[in-house]
Amino acid sequence: QLQLQESGPGLVKPSETLSLTCTVSGGSISTSSYYWGWIRQPPGKGLDWIGSIYYSGSTYYNPSLKSRVTISVDTSKNQFSLKLSSVTAADTAVYYCARHYVVGGATDYFDYWGQGTLVTGSS
Amino acid sequence: SYELTQPPSVSVSPGQTARITCSGDALPKKYGYWYQQKSGQAPVLVIYEDNKRPSGIPERFSGSSSGTMATLTISGAQVEDEADYYCYSTDTSGNHRVFGGGTKLTVL
Numbered sequence: 001q002l003q004l005q006e007s008g009p010g011l012v013k014p015s016e017t018l019s020l021t022c023t024v025s026g027g028s029i030s031t032s033s034y035y036w037g038w039i040r041q042p043p044g045k046g047l048d049w050i051g052s053i054y055y056s057g058s059t060y061y062n063p064s065l066k067s068r069v070t071i072s073v074d075t076s077k078n079q080f081s082l083k084l085s086s087v088t089a090a091d092t093a094v095y096y097c098a099r100h101y102v103v104g105g106a107t108d109y110f111d112y113w114g115q116g117t118l119v120t121g122s123s
Numbered sequence: 124s125y126e127l128t129q130p131p132s133v134s135v136s137p138g139q140t141a142r143i144t145c146s147g148d149a150l151p152k153k154y155g156y157w158y159q160q161k162s163g164q165a166p167v168l169v170i171y172e173d174n175k176r177p178s179g180i181p182e183r184f185s186g187s188s189s190g191t192m193a194t195l196t197i198s199g200a201q202v203e204d205e206a207d208y209y210c211y212s213t214d215t216s217g218n219h220r221v222f223g224g225g226t227k228l229t230v231l
Contacts, residue, residue: 039222046222062219106172108220109168110168111177113166113167114165116165
């Protein structure tokens, strides 16, 4: 059974960079047709896709966050990571990592999710 | 940017049919997907590619799509189906991947 687990600091100071890692177990991150994505959810609000990466390093980013986001992958560790720069209180959210199934221009969805980790942007 | 619009809330009695809608301009060309999120938990995929049900999802969950609207139907809703439901899709370019604002389903 595929499992994803987020890890990283739960508190980030304003103007600093948020860094999270997702560790994948029970399957290889280097599998065709599967991207690996980050989604966040501010407290009491809805879901917001941040971006996704393929094991080759190819990325898709949410245009509204693109200038602040970097997603990278380490296939040797079966991990992928998120960096979000210039954090403010508005970036306070539960951050989820998920497997992102993408086939052509039609099929596109997240099937396996991590449990999520709360990151607070505050001094 | 692209948007998917859902009603904020839907309420039904146990055993009734609940219908949650999702409106988006690209839905005639793009699949709709549905996620269930119970309090404090990660979202769970309940419908993919408009009307397909993943393994382990009860048969009372079904999906459909017509024109610019996708619909999640829960036939014979149960108390354990109380949750927030989110639709998901992309715009026609595939560059904007968005979730709807979410619908809180109350079964009581």
